[in-house]
Amino acid sequence: xxNIDLEGPTLFPxxxxxNALGLVMKLLGNIGSILSNMLLVLLTVTFMLLDxxxxxxxxxxxxxxxxxxxxxxxxxxxNVRRYLALKTWLSLxxxxxxxxxxxxxxxxxxxxxGMLAFFFN
Numbered sequence: 071x072x073n074i075d076l077e078g079p080t081l082f083p084x085x086x087x088x089n090a091l092g093l094v095m096k097l098l099g100n101i102g103s104i105l106s107n108m109l110l111v112l113l114t115v116t117f118m119l120l121d122x123x124x125x126x127x128x129x130x131x132x133x134x135x136x137x138x139x140x141x142x143x144x145x146x147x148x149n150v151r152r153y154l155a156l157k158t159w160l161s162l163x164x165x166x167x168x169x170x171x172x173x174x175x176x177x178x179x180x181x182x183x184g185m186l187a188f189f190f191n
Contacts, residue, residue: 114154117147161191 119125120143129143130136169184177183 113150117150120147161188164188164191 126140126143129139133139165184165186165188168187169180172183173180
């Protein structure tokens with residue numbers, strides 16, 4: 071091993087404590103993002119299933135105040151639909167913006183970049 075520099079910091083720069091802390095912070099941020107997206111999907115699927123007529127019939131049968139329960143659930147489902155519509159429009163605008171920007175910059179595949187921005191937003 072003549073004339074070969076085998077010092078620790080040059081061999082493993084990724085193991086620097088400052089880099090490790092940055093990686094841990096990114097990991098925690100990504101985990102939080104994944105969990106919030108999972109919760110959104112779970113709520114969406116739940117309210118899509120609750121929106122069936124059979125559920126409303128069962129709710130009227132078991133609720134002490136069926137009209138109030140149905141009204142609250144309907145209002146919540148309406149708010150979820152509004153949120154999803156707004157989120158879809160904002161994602162569409164983001165996708166169009168990214169696609170146009172990529173095309174303006176002269177990069178390859180602006181349509182794919184725009185679609186990726188839409189779906190991952």
